[in-house]
Amino acid sequence: MPVSAPTVLPPVTDPSTAWLVVDDIALRYGKRTILEHLSFALPQGGIACLLGPSGCGKTTALRAIAGFEPISDGAIRLAGQVLSAPGQITPPEKRRIGMVFQDYALFPHLTVAQNVGFGLRGRAGADQRVAEMLDTVGLAHAAQRFPHELSGGQQQRVALARALAPQPSILLLDEPFSNLDVALRERLAGEVRDILKATNTTAVLVTHDQHEAFAMADVIGVMADGHLQQWDTAYGLYHQPANRRVANFVGQGAFVPAVVVDEHHLRLDVGQSTGDQTVFATDDVMTHAPGTRVDVLMRPDDVVHDDASPVKARVLHKAFKGAEFLYTLALSDGTEVLSAIPSHHDHAIGEAIGIRLDLSHVVAFAHVAE
Template sequence: MFLQLDRVSVAYGRPGQGKAAVSAASLSLGRGQIGVLIGPSGCGKTSLLRAVAGLERVAAGAVRLGGELLSDHASGVNVPPEHRGIGMVFQDYALFPHLSVADNIGFGLAHLPRRERDTRVAEMLDLVGLAHAAKRAPHQLSGGQQQRIALARALARRPRLLLLDEPFSSLDVDLRERLAHDVRAILKQIDATALFVTHDQLEAFAIGDLIGVMQHGQLDQWDDAYALYHRPATRFVAGFIGHGVFTPGQIVAHPGGPRVRTAVGELADVDECLLPEAYPGGACDVLLRADDIVHDDEATVKACIERKAFRGSEFLYTLRLATGEQVLAHVPSHHDHQLGEWIGIRPQVDHVVTFPREN
């Protein structure tokens, strides 16, 4: 692997008395891959990024890039940030207002001959699609264009690894997702390796090959988006990713394989290793996502619409069963039922995800 973090911890304050910001986080990225760290505010994702950059010393563990040891608490190795070959893009762009767009991109290339520097700047402007804006001042560009210039400036030095700390947070929601797709295409075009930090799931899904979910300094899962959604490793990941609820279930033996009984029906697509004795008495909590519940007027299970949110092509319904359990459902928007109305629902679960019962 090109980037490797082996049980990295970061702490602030005096040694032995500091507050742990990251605890024993491990992850890896192949050359040309894009990784994303997401999680709630204060979970440690930016601290982990800063440790990779060398802006924070690791309190434990090691960081390697391209086989080179950058940080290692055990041996005391700590390569200075400027010698790591790492580029950074920040959320505030950090463009120089008194320099043109072209001069901003070329700012870190003073060591190159003039002709080579001009060629590199032109290449970067073409890469981000802003060759026409070379002579403009940063304030004459939109927020999305300024972020592209910040990206071009970081890439101009041809870093081994690019780190981006919430680079789209100051932009509106629609622009963030569009720019995330554009930035992914730019990075893939030049086979760049990058590690992002964001709090936006859609942004993470749009840009990342691998995504890490963090909470309280712990990296709960490092996986692709599909696995995070359908095979969450922890209850926190299951609740944090996508729309879903936990409902009580009972694991029962069945000739065709184990099943889980729930208030919305019996779920059959269960891992064969999930036997009734997996949890005390077979009692568990089942993750039901909005796309696991289908609106069906002929279904025997009925639910009352408590809330609905219009999403264009669909509604997100919050439903309450007669037994008291709450579930969510995506329903095509032409099925415009009223609050308080009872509708038929049935489960359509391809991946049954269970966790120990919470009281």
């Protein structure tokens, strides 16, 4: 099944035009606040992901959208209808919401076709709809098999077909790929994305895995401590993180101290043996005043292997990634950076290698003393 390229949807500037609106909601258990000031909007056919570590509130947000949790403030609207508000909650079974769970929740005594048709019992045309959905997820050949006869990836596609069969207004996916191995996880995320796009299904995924989020979502909300840190495309999160928490959680990188020279230049210690500091020019406009100490985010692709460079770094660690090594390098002053280097450059631990910095795009935050 082909994997489509990510579709970058424009932000929803007018929530009244959005299909799903989560409007400044909070969720509290007594004095404990789980979610606070959570807001986002999603157009019809859009795929969103709430991304964050365990305990950040992403699953609670999904459960609130599903109607399993009452909210303390704000409102949740779907297709213009208020589903949740303080003291008001539409029951889950009346929301026309589909759910795909982490453990698939398939009925072991029912065939694949019977599982997919479970929510269609008594409806006219149910058999035809089941056949359509099995064809959509590429499992028409497995209609009469039982779940235990399928692979994990196939079981997940059955769960998806079952959730889509009643034509829900929105589909919610709760860590749907966590039981699968890493390679299958990313491939299946791409396949599920294609299916959702083909059926014009609006969906919200929650996961702690950024690779799943990148493979599947149009827009991603990074969460921490019950707050939405940034709502953006994968590209925006990686290259323009809103704060340190997003920068640390999305992708890999290291912070290197620097001083702003002017709006287009900054000076940082690149660890040369002479101790000289080098000024780097950038097309980006510095938002910090000249003389301000900042920490510059350096991604592994910003630190380029270059044997001819006078700047040397010592290899501290390396991780083989197949096409590349991810090296942890120490500059002469002890500053550590990461570098992604093609794997035919197999350097030994302790070896000094030449590097240069490609700071075509600068992300800098106010300096934090160690």
